Amino acid sequence: MYHRVLDNEDVFSLSVQNFRQQMAYLSKNYQVIPIKELLRLMNEGGLRSRHVALTFDDGHLDFYENTWPILKEFSLPASLYVTTEFVNARIWLWPDLLKFVLNNTSIESINFPGLGEVRIFNERNAAWKKMANHLLKYNSLERLAHIKSMASALDVELPKSPVEPFKPLNWKQLKEMEADGLDIGSHTLSHPILSLETKRHIFKELFESRNIIAEQIGYVPEGICYPNGMLDDVSADVIAEAERHYRYGLMACRDVPIASKYMIGRIAAPQDIEEFKLRLVKG
Numbered sequence: 001m002y003h004r005v006l007d008n009e010d011v012f013s014l015s016v017q018n019f020r021q022q023m024a025y026l027s028k029n030y031q032v033i034p035i036k037e038l039l040r041l042m043n044e045g046g047l048r049s050r051h052v053a054l055t056f057d058d059g060h061l062d063f064y065e066n067t068w069p070i071l072k073e074f075s076l077p078a079s080l081y082v083t084t085e086f087v088n089a090r091i092w093l094w095p096d097l098l099k100f101v102l103n104n105t106s107i108e109s110i111n112f113p114g115l116g117e118v119r120i121f122n123e124r125n126a127a128w129k130k131m132a133n134h135l136l137k138y139n140s141l142e143r144l145a146h147i148k149s150m151a152s153a154l155d156v157e158l159p160k161s162p163v164e165p166f167k168p169l170n171w172k173q174l175k176e177m178e179a180d181g182l183d184i185g186s187h188t189l190s191h192p193i194l195s196l197e198t199k200r201h202i203f204k205e206l207f208e209s210r211n212i213i214a215e216q217i218g219y220v221p222e223g224i225c226y227p228n229g230m231l232d233d234v235s236a237d238v239i240a241e242a243e244r245h246y247r248y249g250l251m252a253c254r255d256v257p258i259a260s261k262y263m264i265g266r267i268a269a270p271q272d273i274e275e276f277k278l279r280l281v282k283g
């Protein structure tokens with residue numbers, strides 16, 4: 001499981017050099033297969049520990065600029081799960097919006113509801129982690145309201161569409177990569193914590209994002225990747241809806257309670273190559 005591949009200290013990302021090193025290692029020592037193939041092998045009992053499928057979440061511009069050229073360099077198949085309203089540049093991904101606010105304030109600390117006084121000055125990353133973790137409790141509307149009131153308290157104006165380094169890639173770039181072999185799946189419409197949303201909203205997030213991708217790319221995506229992807233973020237209603245519209249679902253954690261195509265565990269790629277090798281073995 002990968003997210004961003006980017007050399008920028010202001011955002012959490014894997015460096016370009018480390019990513020290339022990991023792809024070189026995988027192409028030499030493992031058999032990297034499309035996720036479709038991995039699912040087939042899972043079904044038939046043919047899955048081996050040397051099999052690896054590469055997945056990427058969200059749809060930031062660095063996938064087009066940094067990640068894809070390296071995947072092509074090593075001829076590795078991959079799947080990218082995009083949040084469609086983000087690709088449409090109509091919304092920010094909320095962890096990015098939070099990061100943007102913290103990166104752009106000169107105010108040194110804030111009294112954050114539920115957390116008390118949080119220091120920002122010189123501790124932006126720690127503050128971001130603490131706040132992002134706290135904000136996971138809320139549904140989308142509540143969370144956005146919290147971030148907006150925090151932005152106003154910190155005297156930061158929120159741009160309507162994401163700005164550098166938080167920009168999405170666009171449909172033209174996705175089509176170009178798809179024609180070149182990239183598999184595209186859904187990461188919902190707006191990246192909510194699905195288990196906290198109403199049934200109606202879960203339906204909308206899963207069904208409409210699927211249709212937008214089908215319209216834009218020309219085929220119905222097979223996979224849904226659940227935002228945040230921990231066990232608590234995926235309820236029985238979420239799984240039921242995923243089963244209606246997709247052929248499989250991806251978690252963001254490794255260990256899942258049941259073997260199901262709709263709760264496929266994933267291993268997060270770390271920065272360090274030695275840790276990377278270890279996680280692959282433990283997989």
Ligand SMILES: [Zn+2]
Pocket residue numbers: 057058187191227228
């Ligand atoms: Zn995500």
